[in-house]
Amino acid sequence: MSSMENGAEVPAPAARAPKTPERAHPVTLRDVAEAAGVSTATVSLVVNKKKAARIAEETRRRVQDAIRTLGYRPNAMAKTLVSGTSRFIGLVADGVATTPFAGQIIHGAQDEAWKHGYALLIANTEGNGELEQDAIQMMLEYKVRGILYSTWFHRQTDIPAPLREAGFVLVNCFSNEPGTRAVVPDEVQGGRSATEILLGHGHRKIAFINATIPAPAKDGRLQGYREALEKAGVPFDPELVLEAYPDQEGGYGATSDLLTRGVSAVFCYNDRMAMGLYDGLREHGLSIPDDMAVVGFDNQEVIAAHLRPPLSTVSLPHYELGAAGVRMLLGLDGAPGTATDGVARINCPAVERTSVRAQAHA
């Protein structure tokens, strides 16, 4: 069973090791101190570039040489042990690593954390409660500075008990407990923006194909749609709001119903539905955007940017969600719309492509 020893290890054991000394016993601060003929304190000072204590140039050089030749590498564990506080931020996700674009939450969190000198400790729990508990437990044991608790789609969530033992902020989800810090996409604004793209091109009869499954996105986007209409002085017509399962098949299936409404434009709950709708429309011999203008939601790159014609849509700001999450966790919110209830609603920017064209007779 223990194969590989051969292929992997044998190749060139005799090669010279100029850079990496054969550290049988990892080099410590003390080793450096002895080599440089100074005390550990001094070494510590030069390693950490403390400006408070001035070190003689000559000494500093000796120490740095020793560090280089010995290949010294500080032990972060020891460092955080004494300082009491680690430089970790935990990210527990119920599936962001699994989902296509939600991985951006990780990316955003990682970038922002890094920017402030923190490393990301991640755990994907795939919705498994026990695993989740363990993961949080583990993070607590590593004395994380705080935990980001995120879900792969925007929804309400319960707060796992152990989470409360650390500072935490919910990302892409929220709690019904007042005052809980959270960062979520601004669905209402997103729905408004999507509708405004259509409105802006002169469309007045605009359908909205909503999702059948309940979610903050469902309510929020609908509300945004209504707000945009109202602001434009277009009366809201419930007849123009359809519902379908939020994927390609749902969008495709909604086609004939949609055509029944006599609209010139449609706002789809998400890009996947729009993709299905493209097929449906095409089968009816209709062309986009001339016969029907369409906008989606999510800005799911693989789809939106490459449909024919490319789809106008609204971005789900996953990267920002992650980044804003760590900012909030670290308590350095510069400006964003953190409402008084502790939840920040992140803007969903519109991205216009060519699936919308001006209405001939505005």
Add this chain to the structure above:
Amino acid sequence: MSSMENGAEVPAPAARAPKTPERAHPVTLRDVAEAAGVSTATVSLVVNKKKAARIAEETRRRVQDAIRTLGYRPNAMAKTLVSGTSRFIGLVADGVATTPFAGQIIHGAQDEAWKHGYALLIANTEGNGELEQDAIQMMLEYKVRGILYSTWFHRQTDIPAPLREAGFVLVNCFSNEPGTRAVVPDEVQGGRSATEILLGHGHRKIAFINATIPAPAKDGRLQGYREALEKAGVPFDPELVLEAYPDQEGGYGATSDLLTRGVSAVFCYNDRMAMGLYDGLREHGLSIPDDMAVVGFDNQEVIAAHLRPPLSTVSLPHYELGAAGVRMLLGLDGAPGTATDGVARINCPAVERTSVRAQAHA
């Protein structure tokens, strides 16, 4: 800078804290020892369930009670400080968190690591060399057990110098230095499988739309295509191999060229090209799979499973790549095809959907 104290913290400071004592000073082993009236050594023993030293039932109970009431939580830093070895595995990625499906590498690595008691420390470097150095540096300082170095698409890569200071394995990439451990998808087998799907349905004249950009995938899939053909006794015809940029537009653009070849089936370099080809074929009034059978590569969920008709394709085993990576790192390879050169080639399983139909006159 220290805003937020208000919105986030104020809400209910007076609530009873039954579970979470107001630990002004985190509970330590010593605290527990004192509370239980035993020594720290004893507490350590019961915490770690050492079977060697038998503890009196009565003592054990006292200790466990103290642990519970004090809300004791071991300090992993201290633990690894003394043991010298941490339970971390580092994953540095040049963009897997960014890319739709490659996030599965993280997922697979995380699951497997967790299974063996390791936590994942990740860093997304977005191809930034300096950041990459820093990230590896950081991981080294945290005394990671080893590092997984991964790329978001399968390619050759250079080994960053600091990486050599730790155990490491390349994931989804490989080095030209012999003996370097790596885990990559088996492109050749994948190309073979894709072609065999078509062959299996009776097709003989099969085109292959390859990518224009050089990559192991380009060579491997082509080789697989040829091998499958040969095995089926179908002569290889260079005329049937086209090339196009590997995205929707490329696939779309290759349509007329393809139709020129008089084939009944086509194997596309990836799903995105297949998606574009669908549009092109449709515009020519052709239907899939009747007029043209098509298979893709990648099994990019959002696309492949929801095209009309759903696309037969071959999976890029990202999850497995990540999982196999940690297994190899930990040195517990059970069986997989780890060739003698230290690189494991992971199988790319075919997933058949309905974009292929049997040829009328086989």
Add this chain to the structure above:
DNA sequence: GTGAAAGCGCTAACAG
């Protein structure tokens, strides 16, 4: 069975 004591590698006063 259980306690005392010596460190793991590093930082932080406080002397000199």
Add this chain to the structure above:
DNA sequence: CTGTTAGCGCTTTCAC
């Protein structure tokens, strides 16, 4: 300017 000296929280001999 630099060395001494305590620990940080935990594990681990080795006595009692």
